[in-house]
Amino acid sequence: MEDKFVPNIVVGRLPLYLRTLQLMSQEGRRVTSSQELGERLGISAAQIRKDLSQFGEFGKQGTGYNIDYLSDQLRLILHVNKVWDVAVVGIGDVGHALARYQGFSNRGFRIVLLFDNDPQKIGKNVGGFIIQDFSSIVTKIKTAGVQIAMLSVPIDQAQPVTNLLVDAGVRSILNYAPINISVPSGVRVQYIDPVLHLQRMTYYLE
Amino acid sequence: MEDKFVPNIVVGRLPLYLRTLQLMSQEGRRVTSSQELGERLGISAAQIRKDLSQFGEFGKQGTGYNIDYLSDQLRLILHVNKVWDVAVVGIGDVGHALARYQGFSNRGFRIVLLFDNDPQKIGKNVGGFIIQDFSSIVTKIKTAGVQIAMLSVPIDQAQPVTNLLVDAGVRSILNYAPINISVPSGVRVQYIDPVLHLQRMTYYLE
DNA sequence: TAGATTGTTAATCGATTAACAATC
């Protein structure tokens, strides 16, 4: 089921479904429908049903989806039924905010390592973790078996640091530096750059 | 030219092109080609040419694109040939990082207003600006004529604060709260939620 | 039972790519 090819664009919507279902669950709701989910997300009901059908049958005709059951299934599909250890690399303002962000733990992630190369910062405690020196990055990440990193270093360090992360066995990188980085196949990168989003909106402003 | 309909997905790629061109310009480069741009971005050369052709003819056969000229044109198209004033609403760790982020100014944005509702924070200076009380948000934003806001408040405040922003005349919202918000037509929302990106990658991890 | 909603198929719609004449 999960072995078969699923379009990337579909995979990208699943976390959105999960996020909304978790919220509904917190609201005390028990069941929902593709229509309701769609309305909350601005996505058509047909698309949601089609997306889910890639992975199995999770609903009941006439009643819809059990929220907690579908959430569990989505967590299994997305492999966030466990908690993933994450490293934050580059503890400037962005890294600092990530290290202290409370929104990871109930969605499948926890931060376990912080790195920076500024002697002023090394040894400091942020969000309960001690900032460690870049020089130890490969061994520390390897030893901890961390496979996911959030990268919040300056632009010119993004590629060299990425290379270290790849050497250390990191397979998923969330890159906050506004530059495209190269990784070998088997390693995935996602990008966050607020300016891209802002410029996408100013197109429609005068 | 800009009046005619352009697919949203095309508009979304333009900021990426611009970002790469600005980087090339800083590297001292003068010209590039759709092929080179495509390689740096992981996008096909044909797609880049097709996207650009929606807005005009910016290249020369045989030589390619003048980097600074194409950058200027993209800035005009995206309306970032000017600098937009932006408000940051909610000065927790994320808002704090946004307020101090140095990457906005050379890409068309500058932060001019900060808001929070925590009496402990109101009056404090972050990144050169004084945090102001929520109670003044509508009038202050109206007076300043700010049309863009970055929203970094807790989940449960996202929708009510959004309503205030809309009342104040904000037309573009970059929402960091992990929840979908409703806005009237004419107002645009973009979302940033790191967990969505992480979960999209764990799908491919075991 | 009647009403509601799923999962799925086929039709539609839109986006990407390949190819090439034009031309620098």
Added chain:
DNA sequence: TAGATTGTTAATCGATTAACAATC
């Protein structure tokens, strides 16, 4: 001139939607 690369067309590919039988 020969080589390179654009802008654009037509073909391909993929994603979305509409519709409905199945069934809770």
